[in-house]
Amino acid sequence: MQTKRTVFQSRVLPYFLLAPQLIITLIFFVWPAAQAIRQSFLRQDPFGLKETFVWFANYTRLLDDPDYLNALGATFVFSVGVTVLSMSLSLMFAVCVNRVLRSGRFYTTLLVWPYAVAPAAAGLLWWFMFNPSIGIIPYLLTFVGYEWNHRLHTGDAMVLIIIAAAWKQISYNFLFFVAGLQSVPQSLTEAAAIDGAGPFKRFWTVVFPLLSPTTFFLAVINITYAMFDTFGIVDATTSGGPSQSTNILVYKVYADGFIGLNLGPSAAQSVILMLIVVVLTVVQFRWIERKVQY
Amino acid sequence: MASIDVESVGKVYTGGVRAVSDIKLNIADGEFIVLVGPSGCGKSTLLRMIAGLETISEGEVKIGSRTVNNMEPADRDIAMVFQNYALYPHMTVRQNLEYGLKNRKTPKAEIDTRVAEAARMLEIGQYLERKPRALSGGQRQRVAMGRAIVRKPAVFLFDEPLSNLDAKLRVSMRGEIKRLQRRLGTTSIYVTHDQLEAMTLADRLVVLNGGKVEQIGAPLEVYHAPASTFVASFIGSPAMNLVKGELHGDKLAIGPSMVGLNGFAPTSGAVTVGFRAEDMRIARADEEALPFRLEYTEELGSQRLIHGMIGDQLATAAVAPDAELSPEMRLAIDPKRLHFFAADTGKRLPGHVPAQAKLAPAEPVI
Amino acid sequence: MVENRPFITFLTHLILIIGVLTVVFPVYLAFIASTHGPTDFMSGIVPLTPGDHMAANYGYLLNSGESTAGAPPFLMMLVNSLIMAILIAVGKISISIISAFAIVYFRFPLRVLAFWVIFMTLMLPVEVRILPTYKVVADLGMLNSYSGLVIPVIASATATFLFRQFFLTVPEEMMEAARVDGAGPLKFFRDILLPLSRTNIAALFIIMFIYGWNQYLWPMLITTEPHYYTVVMGIKRLASVLDGDTQWNLVMAGVILAGLPPVLVIIFMQRLFVKGLVETEK
Numbered sequence: 001m002q003t004k005r006t007v008f009q010s011r012v013l014p015y016f017l018l019a020p021q022l023i024i025t026l027i028f029f030v031w032p033a034a035q036a037i038r039q040s041f042l043r044q045d046p047f048g049l050k051e052t053f054v055w056f057a058n059y060t061r062l063l064d065d066p067d068y069l070n071a072l073g074a075t076f077v078f079s080v081g082v083t084v085l086s087m088s089l090s091l092m093f094a095v096c097v098n099r100v101l102r103s104g105r106f107y108t109t110l111l112v113w114p115y116a117v118a119p120a121a122a123g124l125l126w127w128f129m130f131n132p133s134i135g136i137i138p139y140l141l142t143f144v145g146y147e148w149n150h151r152l153h154t155g156d157a158m159v160l161i162i163i164a165a166a167w168k169q170i171s172y173n174f175l176f177f178v179a180g181l182q183s184v185p186q187s188l189t190e191a192a193a194i195d196g197a198g199p200f201k202r203f204w205t206v207v208f209p210l211l212s213p214t215t216f217f218l219a220v221i222n223i224t225y226a227m228f229d230t231f232g233i234v235d236a237t238t239s240g241g242p243s244q245s246t247n248i249l250v251y252k253v254y255a256d257g258f259i260g261l262n263l264g265p266s267a268a269q270s271v272i273l274m275l276i277v278v279v280l281t282v283v284q285f286r287w288i289e290r291k292v293q294y
Numbered sequence: 295m296a297s298i299d300v301e302s303v304g305k306v307y308t309g310g311v312r313a314v315s316d317i318k319l320n321i322a323d324g325e326f327i328v329l330v331g332p333s334g335c336g337k338s339t340l341l342r343m344i345a346g347l348e349t350i351s352e353g354e355v356k357i358g359s360r361t362v363n364n365m366e367p368a369d370r371d372i373a374m375v376f377q378n379y380a381l382y383p384h385m386t387v388r389q390n391l392e393y394g395l396k397n398r399k400t401p402k403a404e405i406d407t408r409v410a411e412a413a414r415m416l417e418i419g420q421y422l423e424r425k426p427r428a429l430s431g432g433q434r435q436r437v438a439m440g441r442a443i444v445r446k447p448a449v450f451l452f453d454e455p456l457s458n459l460d461a462k463l464r465v466s467m468r469g470e471i472k473r474l475q476r477r478l479g480t481t482s483i484y485v486t487h488d489q490l491e492a493m494t495l496a497d498r499l500v501v502l503n504g505g506k507v508e509q510i511g512a513p514l515e516v517y518h519a520p521a522s523t524f525v526a527s528f529i530g531s532p533a534m535n536l537v538k539g540e541l542h543g544d545k546l547a548i549g550p551s552m553v554g555l556n557g558f559a560p561t562s563g564a565v566t567v568g569f570r571a572e573d574m575r576i577a578r579a580d581e582e583a584l585p586f587r588l589e590y591t592e593e594l595g596s597q598r599l600i601h602g603m604i605g606d607q608l609a610t611a612a613v614a615p616d617a618e619l620s621p622e623m624r625l626a627i628d629p630k631r632l633h634f635f636a637a638d639t640g641k642r643l644p645g646h647v648p649a650q651a652k653l654a655p656a657e658p659v660i
Numbered sequence: 661m662v663e664n665r666p667f668i669t670f671l672t673h674l675i676l677i678i679g680v681l682t683v684v685f686p687v688y689l690a691f692i693a694s695t696h697g698p699t700d701f702m703s704g705i706v707p708l709t710p711g712d713h714m715a716a717n718y719g720y721l722l723n724s725g726e727s728t729a730g731a732p733p734f735l736m737m738l739v740n741s742l743i744m745a746i747l748i749a750v751g752k753i754s755i756s757i758i759s760a761f762a763i764v765y766f767r768f769p770l771r772v773l774a775f776w777v778i779f780m781t782l783m784l785p786v787e788v789r790i791l792p793t794y795k796v797v798a799d800l801g802m803l804n805s806y807s808g809l810v811i812p813v814i815a816s817a818t819a820t821f822l823f824r825q826f827f828l829t830v831p832e833e834m835m836e837a838a839r840v841d842g843a844g845p846l847k848f849f850r851d852i853l854l855p856l857s858r859t860n861i862a863a864l865f866i867i868m869f870i871y872g873w874n875q876y877l878w879p880m881l882i883t884t885e886p887h888y889y890t891v892v893m894g895i896k897r898l899a900s901v902l903d904g905d906t907q908w909n910l911v912m913a914g915v916i917l918a919g920l921p922p923v924l925v926i927i928f929m930q931r932l933f934v935k936g937l938v939e940t941e942k
Contacts, residue, residue: 005832006347007767008845009366017762018774020755024815025777029784032792039792093679096672103673109930110680115937116922118874118892121915124899125686128693128908136689170683175934199668228787232876236896250787257791258881266791273788281783347836368842380833384855393851394841441841 033274039267058268067244068252068269075227075248078162082230083222086166087173087215094177095203108178115171119164119232126164127237130156150238154245157238161246164237165230172225173218180214181207220284227276249273296358296371296448296481297323298344304352305339305505313339314505317353321483326475328484330492331502332528337485338453340502344483345451346370357448368397370449373442377454379434381426387437388422391444405444412440415474432463439474450475452484456491468494489529493517501525519633523640526568526633532599537607538637539567546632549605551584555629560643568633571599574611576618577626586611586623687919694718694913717913734917737891741873742921744809744890748872749865751814757857760823761849765835782817786878794881804885813878819864822939826860827853863936866929870922891918 040058042051062068093111097104114122129135130150138148150156184207192202208215231250234240240247240255247255253273257266300319306312314336321327329337342348344355346367354361362370373394381390388409395405413419416436426434435455442450452471456464472495475482486492492499493513501508501516501524509521520526526534539548541562546553548567577583584604592599597612600619611625634643689708696711721734763775786793793812802808830853838848854861879890889897895914898907926933 002828003763003767004765004828004835006342006836006839008765008839008848010766010845011768013845014762014766014768014771017758021759021815021820022774022777024755024811025781028793028796028812029781029789029815030777032789032796033784035792035795036789089679092675096676096679099669099672100676107676107680109927111683112930112934113923113926114683116870116874116926117919118876118922120876120892120896121919124895124911124915125690127899128912129686129689131908134908167683167686172937175937179938199665228785231787232874232892232896235876235880236899253787254790254877258794263791270788270791274784277783277785277788345836345840347839367836367840372840374837374840376833376837378831378833380831380837382834382837382852384852384858393838393843397842397847441837 036267036270036274039263040271042267043264054264058264059272062265062268062272065265067247070244071247071249071252074158074244074246075250077158078165078230078246078248079223079226081158081162082165082169082226083219085162086169086222087218089166090170090173091177093170093174094181097174097178098181108174111174112171114168117168119168119230120236121232122168123161123164123233123236126160126167130160151242154242157242157246161230161233161238164233165226168233169222169225173222176214176218177211180211184210217284220280224277224280224284227273227280249276297321298449298481298483299356300340300344300353301356302353303340303343303350303355305336305343305348306351312505314343317507319500319507319510321481323481324479326472326482326484326495326497327500328486328492328496328498329500329502330486330489330528331508332487334504335502336505337487337500337502339505341451341453341483341485344449345372345374371447372449372451373445373447374451374453375435375438375442375455377457379426379438379458381434381437381441383426386423386425387418387429387440390426390437391422391440394441394445408444408446409440412443415443415477416440416470431459432467435459435467436470439471443474443478448481450480450482452482454485454487456486457488464491471495490531493529499529501528503528519642520568521642523566523568523635526635530570532571532610532612534568534570534633535609536566536568536635537604537609538564540564541634546629548584549607551605552582553584553627553629554582555632560634564637565643566635566637566640568635569627569631571610571612572597573631574609574613574625574627576613577624581624581626583624583626586625588619588621588623591619687916690912690915693909694916696909698907698909711909713909717909718917721910721913721917732886732889732894734891734894734914736887737889737894738917738921740888741891741918743806744875744879745869745872747806747810748813748875749868751810752816752819752868753861753864755814756816756819757823757854757861758849759820760827761853763820764824764827765845765848778815778817778820780817781815786813790877790881797882803882804888806888808882809875809879809888809890813872813875819868822860822864823857825939826857830856859932859935860939862929863932863939865936866925866933867936869925873922894918 041053041055043054043057044051093107097107097111100107117125129137130148132138132149132151135148141148148156150160188206188210189202192206197205227248228250230248231254234246234248234251235254238246240251249269250273253266253269256262256269260266298319298321300317300321303314303317304312305314317340319327329340331337339348343350344357346362346365350363354363356362357370357372367374381387382393385393391409391412392405395408400408409422410419413422416439418433418436418440421429421433421437426437429437435458438455455471456467459467468491471484484491484495496513498510498512499516500510503524509516509525511519516525516529520529520534523536527536537548539546541547541555541559543562544555544559546555546559546567586600586602586604586609588600588602590601592601593615596615598615598617599610599612600623601608601610602623603609604625609625635641636643692708692710694717695714697713697716722738723733723735759774759778763771797803797808797812800808802811834852834856835848838852843851874892875890876892876896879888880893880896883889883893891914895911895918898914899911
């Protein structure tokens with residue numbers, strides 16, 4: 001692994017420098033993760049007195065549990081929805097900002113700040129806007145004959161959290177798309193123009209393909225974001241309802257474990273989430289290796 | 295002020311890559327030594343081993359009478375001037391100059407004196423309160439040298455300090471470095487890949503190739519009596535012509551042509567013959583000469599370089615700027631100016647030394 | 661941009677303006693709502709123009725909170741959030757920069773192992789280990805404390821990797837010259853590496869501050885005493901009263917209060933923020 005050409009000779013100092021981070025990591029990351037893995041193989045009796053080793057029983061139970069499968073489905077729908085919505089909107093904004101040059105910074109400032117908003121706050125904002133009794137959007141929707149109620153309609157609830165999550169993520173995607181667009185050499189679009197391609201054709205046949213590393217990278221990031229950083233949105237708004245329709249995996253772990261106190265299955269869920277993160281991280285780093293120059 | 299002894303020094307990196315083998319070098323106090331050679335020849339590695347920035351795998355390095363193999367660079371009483379100047383960008387020039395002294399707990403008054411002195415010597419007094427990014431390349435290089443000077447070390451080490459400067463600046467800085475070293479009298483080791491820099495700066499040259507020493511000697515010695523074909527072609531511009539030939543008795547055959555050697559032949563059979571462009575001249579009609587087919591010329595103003603073929607081998611000759619040219623020419627050379635190298639090893643064949651090299655090394659001019 | 665078709669320019673600006681409105685509108689609405697009195701929502705739709713209760717609402721929240729909903733005075737929560745965010749940002753940066761320094765500028769056994777252990781933290785966000793981590797914190801007696809809020813969260817790999825990458829781009833000669841100048845590793849770190857890292861540290865501070873401020877799940881788990889509540893937790897609690905009684909004007913005021921500091925940070929330090937964001941994702 002890369003180091004500097006010349007290094008300091010001290011043999012003891014590096015350990016002291018690394019100690020804080022490593023100690024915290026071991027105590028608060030590695031040990032609990034190991035505990036979760038261990039716990040996922042156990043079942044506690046109802047009084048919490050005995051633990052029995054049950055191999056993969058917790059896992060198979062989960063995969064047979066309709067609630068868990070429902071959560072998997074909900075998470076899938078949610079992640080894809082957030083990713084597609086957020087990325088397409090931010091790509092559009094990025095393309096536009098790239099074109100306006102001078103006012104670019106002004107628009108950028110206005111589009112970037114939602115990054116600072118906490119997920120829970122974002123959830124509440126949109127919950128307010130979608131409130132069946134006083135929200136502005138249901139009000140507008142009645143004009144087209146739609147009765148919005150995310151407390152009753154499962155689809156509405158999902159749409160609510162998708163929009164809230166996507167809204168918050170637009171800034172992030174926007175910034176990366178802008179950077180990606182700027183790295184496409186202008187000479188290529190000029191050559192395409194000389195070759196007779198109009199602006200839309202140029203975008204789809206020249207710019208968009210060259211943007212694919214950024215697009216792929218953002219897709220992975222967005223899926224990770226949707227799966228893990230959106231706890232606050234769900235907790236502040238739908239709490240997984242109505243009838244489990246928005247009970248995404250990360251929320252379910254909390255609900256089952258903390259509220260339901262169901263340790264074994266909750267640990268199993270945690271481990272499954274861990275595996276998903278591992279896969280996503282590996283994909284992210286494999287891909288980034290190709291993008292980054294030191 | 296110190297002498298330096300490099301005793302059978304070698305460097306092997308983990309993984310088995312050998313950078314430097316068996317270097318033996320004794321540097322007298324106050325000498326200006328230049329390590330020269332192509333990229334990858336190990337000259338920088340050797341310098342950094344002397345500095346303490348690379349560990350020494352084999353052998354010993356002594357500065358003064360101390361063996362410094364396991365000493366930190368800061369304790370070896372050396373100062374280094376880097377190719378990229380290595381000035382601390384967030385500090386002013388003055389702070390850059392002071393840093394090394396402050397770390398050694400030099401008293402403030404002493405620091406101020408030395409900084410003022412160095413600034414005067416290098417004419418950087420007006421830049422003392424500026425940051426490096428406000429300076430030009432040449433000015434930065436002078437600050438880098440100032441940083442070395444204020445330390446008053448036993449040895450100066452230069453790692454290709456002029457490579458990043460443009461050609462004209464390089465020439466003037468070269469002169470400044472030479473003058474400075476003469477004035478301070480500090481033992482200096484200078485690394486470069488530029489043979490002209492090496493020739494003009496060195497008291498003695500060390501020519502390196504592939505991690506090994508090819509030749510050590512005063513510039514003129516190396517120029518007139520190169521120890522191998524490598525040194526012969528590396529030192530001097532234009533490069534020495536090296537052609538294949540055969541010795542029969544006291545006659546040299548280059549392709550179909552024959553040249554009489556007046557009894558100077560060191561051996562017989564196949565050899566590599568070397569001759570410098572400036573030792574060739576257009577032959578008179580009655581002289582023994584080599585046929586030369588002219589391909590193109592380069593006008594330097596002070597001379598004319600003619601490039602062409604002798605038989606099927608390339609050669610270059612330097613003639614007067616108004617010399618007469620024709621597609622087929624005849625070139626003569628004094629046999630005493632020929633260099634003979636073994637055809638297989640490239641090493642100089644003993645027993646034949648061109649007249650010029652008998653000059654004694656010039657006394658240093660103060 | 662090749663042709664100069666005015667229609668396309670117009671379209672571009674139109675899209676951007678719509679975009680900005682979409683992004684800004686929810687917050688605008690929230691702000692409006694926060695300035696109205698408690699009965700202004702009874703009419704069934706939300707007002708679009710400011711009301712006159714701004715001072716009253718904000719003052720009320722800041723000073724007395726809404727204890728029926730379990731939300732203590734917002735001022736206290738804002739202070740908690742501020743302390744927590746700053747501690748997290750400072751903590752993360754400090755331990756990461758020295759770890760990166762160790763990994764880049766030294767060679768020692770276990771170096772590669774240490775690197776991968778740190779890397780592992782990327783794959784263990786708090787959401788996947790909530791119960792066991794909670795147990796560890798509880799066992800160590802760190803519930804309801806700043807140390808419990810901060811320490812488990814500060815060992816992040818992103819900062820370490822960012823600093824590592826940056827250190828790798830620092831020219832070799834800088835450290836060699838410092839060594840020749842008699843600087844040991846710690847002096848080099850303090851005199852040379854840290855000043856060179858200033859912009860990276862600033863950029864990272866912004867990202868980490870926002871991250872710390874917006875922490876939600878973890879503070880919620882480990883604080884049961886109201887005077888440790890953070891402001892992001894607080895707004896959720898405000899809103900989680902039974903819907904019929906939710907005082908939306910107060911909730912929205914809370915949202916504005918909770919969101920204002922990090923948003924201000926981004927807006928005023930936009931360049932540094934963007935730099936920090938782009939650098940951490942490499």
